[in-house]
Amino acid sequence: MYNDRVLEVFANPKNVGEIENASGVGTIGNASCGDIMRVYILVENDVIIDAKFKTFGCAAAIATASVATDMLIGKTIEEALQIKNADVVAYLGGLPPQKIHCSVLAEEAIQAAVADYRSKQK
Amino acid sequence: MKVYLDNSATTALDKEVLNAMLPYFTETFGNPSSLHAYGRNALKAVDEARDSIAKSIGAKSNEIYFTSGGSESDNWALKGVIGATKAKCKHIITSQIEHPAIMDTLDYLKAKEGVEVTYLPVDKDGRVSVQDLKEAVTDDTVLVSVMFANNEMGAVQPIAEIGAFCKEEGIIFHTDAVQAMDSQAIDVNALNIDLLSMSAHKFHGPKGIGALYIRSGVKLDRLISGGHQERRMRAGTTDTPLIVGMAKALEIAVRDREENNKRISALRDSFVKKVLAEIPFTYLNGGMDHRLPNNANISFEYVEGESILITLDLAGIAVSSGSACSSGSLEPSHVILALGVKEELAHSSIRFSLGKDTTQEEMDYTFDVLKASVERLRSMSPLFNMEKGIGYYV
Numbered sequence: 094m095y096n097d098r099v100l101e102v103f104a105n106p107k108n109v110g111e112i113e114n115a116s117g118v119g120t121i122g123n124a125s126c127g128d129i130m131r132v133y134i135l136v137e138n139d140v141i142i143d144a145k146f147k148t149f150g151c152a153a154a155i156a157t158a159s160v161a162t163d164m165l166i167g168k169t170i171e172e173a174l175q176i177k178n179a180d181v182v183a184y185l186g187g188l189p190p191q192k193i194h195c196s197v198l199a200e201e202a203i204q205a206a207v208a209d210y211r212s213k214q215k
Numbered sequence: 216m217k218v219y220l221d222n223s224a225t226t227a228l229d230k231e232v233l234n235a236m237l238p239y240f241t242e243t244f245g246n247p248s249s250l251h252a253y254g255r256n257a258l259k260a261v262d263e264a265r266d267s268i269a270k271s272i273g274a275k276s277n278e279i280y281f282t283s284g285g286s287e288s289d290n291w292a293l294k295g296v297i298g299a300t301k302a303k304c305k306h307i308i309t310s311q312i313e314h315p316a317i318m319d320t321l322d323y324l325k326a327k328e329g330v331e332v333t334y335l336p337v338d339k340d341g342r343v344s345v346q347d348l349k350e351a352v353t354d355d356t357v358l359v360s361v362m363f364a365n366n367e368m369g370a371v372q373p374i375a376e377i378g379a380f381c382k383e384e385g386i387i388f389h390t391d392a393v394q395a396m397d398s399q400a401i402d403v404n405a406l407n408i409d410l411l412s413m414s415a416h417k418f419h420g421p422k423g424i425g426a427l428y429i430r431s432g433v434k435l436d437r438l439i440s441g442g443h444q445e446r447r448m449r450a451g452t453t454d455t456p457l458i459v460g461m462a463k464a465l466e467i468a469v470r471d472r473e474e475n476n477k478r479i480s481a482l483r484d485s486f487v488k489k490v491l492a493e494i495p496f497t498y499l500n501g502g503m504d505h506r507l508p509n510n511a512n513i514s515f516e517y518v519e520g521e522s523i524l525i526t527l528d529l530a531g532i533a534v535s536s537g538s539a540c541s542s543g544s545l546e547p548s549h550v551i552l553a554l555g556v557k558e559e560l561a562h563s564s565i566r567f568s569l570g571k572d573t574t575q576e577e578m579d580y581t582f583d584v585l586k587a588s589v590e591r592l593r594s595m596s597p598l599f600n601m602e603k604g605i606g607y608y609v
Contacts, residue, residue, distance in 0.1 A: 095525070100525070100529065103522075103525060104526075104529055106595070109594070109595050120597065124558075124559040124562070124598060124608050125557075125558040125559055125562075126558075127519055127538055127547065127558075127562035128519070129597050129598065130597075131597040147595060147596060147597035148595060148596070148597065149517065149518070149519055149596045149597055149598050150519050150522065151519055151521035151522050151525075151538070152521060152522050152525040154519070154522075155522060155595065
């Protein structure tokens with residue numbers, strides 16, 4: 094059901110880990126539902142210079158987190174907020190219908206991380 | 216290395232079985248219902264197959280009805296009994312851990328026929344209690360349907376006790392024995408089973424063929440109407456090659472039963488022991504005392520099951536998972552939850568189902584890949600701190 098690209102990203106995900114002094118952290122989901130995605134961002138002059146993730150979830154959740162964090166790096170905060178789950182799905186060459194919600198988690202985790210960053214700026 | 220540890224999903228067709236089937240595709244291809252020699256020769260093979268299958272469960276030949284597989288047999292047993300029961304109020308007792316072929320059919324009967332259903336709970340070992348069954352019986356109870364052994368965590372149910380009780384009460388007893396045919400010695404008379412579902416592809420036979428044992432005297436409506444096949448009880452052209460294959464496969468399974476059980480359970484036991492001892496935060500789902508010899512179902516805490524499944528798959532190892540993600544639903548396995556396992560751990564469950572061809576070398580390889588996979592996935596999990604070696608829920 095997964096295409097080769099999803100399997101490839103799942104097998105070799107980028108940006109796994111934590112950022113110690115992260116500018117923002119966003120966590121979405123819970124273990125009883127079987128999915129947790131946490132995204133860390135490091136921001137300098139309104140630009141995301143690093144992003145990492147930790148995920149408890151299926152192969153699609155891990156692959157979408159890898160792609161989403163990759164997309165974040167180098168973007169401004171405003172640009173980051175424009176990243177949609179469909180962009181992640183498209184990059185992966187499609188996901189099985191029941192896995193689309195994993196990409197939604199990735200989008201929501203990005204937004205949560207940005208919201209956390211903004212709340213710290215105030 | 217390629218390792219197939221999903222024998223509860225399906226098994227490879229035995230070559231001996233394939234060879235027994237082949238002549239019935241191209242040579243003895245007649246319709247067993249035909250009067251001519253082509254038909255008679257095919258019928259002879261079907262009769263012999265029926266005799267052989269009946270004998271292996273202590274039944275009479277005319278109590279075996281061929282179907283398309285386990286799901287049809289289960290559908291027929293439940294819908295057939297309800298259809299043939301005249302009483303206005305009908306009550307069925309089943310368990311919380313049945314296969315979807317039972318669960319879904321019961322939902323249908325509840326909605327369409329107003330049937331009442333009681334779902335017996337299971338203990339932490341995955342077994343129903345006969346005491347609970349006794350307490351659930353009402354004046355309207357017409358059928359008890361409890362699986363012989365569970366497909367996910369392998370718990371073998373107290374079939375003899377349930378059968379004895381149902382006989383005493385005059386209640387029809389159906390058991391879905393799809394997972395049990397190869398490893399369990401089954402005598403429908405000794406166990407007082409009235410209806411029994413089986414499926415050939417679970418014991419190295421072909422897919423698309425199964426049977427329902429119906430005790431003489433038990434009344435069932437037909438599920439599939441049409442021709443006069445199967446003593447007018449199940450229409451559809453008799454599939455000679457599949458039937459021959461099913462009989463041959465069961466013959467081999469029964470012949471090699473003891474030897475296979477011994478060898479497979481030894482492989483399984485040492486694997487389970489090693490996993491629980493050497494991979495931290497792992498839990499066996501279900502007990503060891505009444506368990507199919509080939510089943511191991513283990514939860515790997517802080518890691519989601521499907522991600523383990525895919526990691527093993529990328530290394531050539533086939534298993535299955537009780538996580539919601541692997542089933543396409545939002546809920547994790549109803550069977551693992553019925554054991555009292557918390558949802559987080561149900562999402563983390565992996566079923567390893569060994570087979571007669573499984574080797575020690577394959578299990579050693581599986582263990583090594585599994586250990587590395589779980590470590591890798593835990594290092595990616597927000598629930599686990601690798602430095603401290605502990606996990607926590609957020």
